[in-house]
Amino acid sequence: MLAGPRLTPFRRAFGSCLANRAAHRGGRASSVRGFLALRAPAMAKSKFEYVRSFETDDTCLRNCYIVVRLDGRNFHKFAEQHQFTKPNDERALGLMTRSARSVMEELEDIVIAYGQSDEYSFVFKRSSHWFKRRASKLMTHVASQFSSSYVFYWKDYFGDQELKYPPGFDGRVVLYPSNQNLRDYLSWRQADCHINNLYNTVFWTLVQKGGLTTSQAEERLRGTLAADKNEILFAEFNINYNNEPLLHRKGTALVWKKFDETMMKPVKRASEEQEKEVVVTRSRSRVVALHCDIIGDQFWQEHPEILEGES
C-alpha cells in the first residue's frame, strides 16, 4: 500500500514535503506524488525544508557560449581491452560521433559539436535558456545522453564484439563570452587533434612498419618537431601525411544543415468529396558530420548560423 492511515515515519515526513510542494504549485494532485501528498498530514513546512538552502546557484553567465566537453574515462585501458586499432579505430570514432549526434538531436540549443579521439565538445548557443542555463543540468544531460548512446549504439559499430564493461565520461563546463574566444577554443581542440594524430601516426608507423618497439619509437620521436615527423613518414615510409584521412587529421564537426523535405499528404477540401494527395514541402534540419578545417575563416563563412552577433 502506498498510502493510508498507517504511514511509515518516512512517508509521513516525505509526504508532507510533497504536500507543501504540491500546494506551492497550485495543489494539483494528478500525479502519483500528488496522490501521496494528499493523504499525508498537512503541515506548514517540514523541518527538513531548510536543506534546500544548501543547493548552490550554478547559473551560467548570460551572453556567453556554454561549452560542455566530455572526455572518456581511462580510455587508454578501454582501447586496449577492446582491441582498438592503432593509431585510429574507425569503429570507435564512428561510435563517438554517433553518440554525439544523439546528444545534438535529443537535447536543445546545441549549435555545433567538435570531437576527436575520446573527447567531444558541445556548444550551446549563447542565448540559450535551456534548463535556466544551470551548468550541472546541462553537463549531466550531455554526459548521460552521450554515455547511454555509446552503449546503445555499440553493436552498430562493433558488431558481435562484446562491450566488456560500462564506459564513463567526465564533463566540464566552460563559458566563452566572445565569438573569437569560441573560435579559439574550437581551434585549440582541432590543433590538439593535429598534434596528437601526427605523433600517433609516426609512432605507430615506426612500430608497425619499422619494427621498432614502443619504447624505441618513443625515443626516436623525443624532441622532434612537426617537420621532422613529416620527414620520417615521407623519407622512410613513403607516406605523405597530408594524404592521411581528413577524419583523422581534422576530427569531426557536427552542425545543423537545413534541407527541404517533400512528402505526399492527404488533404480533403470542403468542396470535394474525396481526399486528395498533395505534395507538401517542409524545411527541416539534420545533423551532418564534417571533417574539415575549422580554424580558418572559410568554415565560419560557410556556416554563419553558428555564431550569434555580439551585443
Ligand SMILES: [Mg+2]
Ligand atoms: Mg580521456
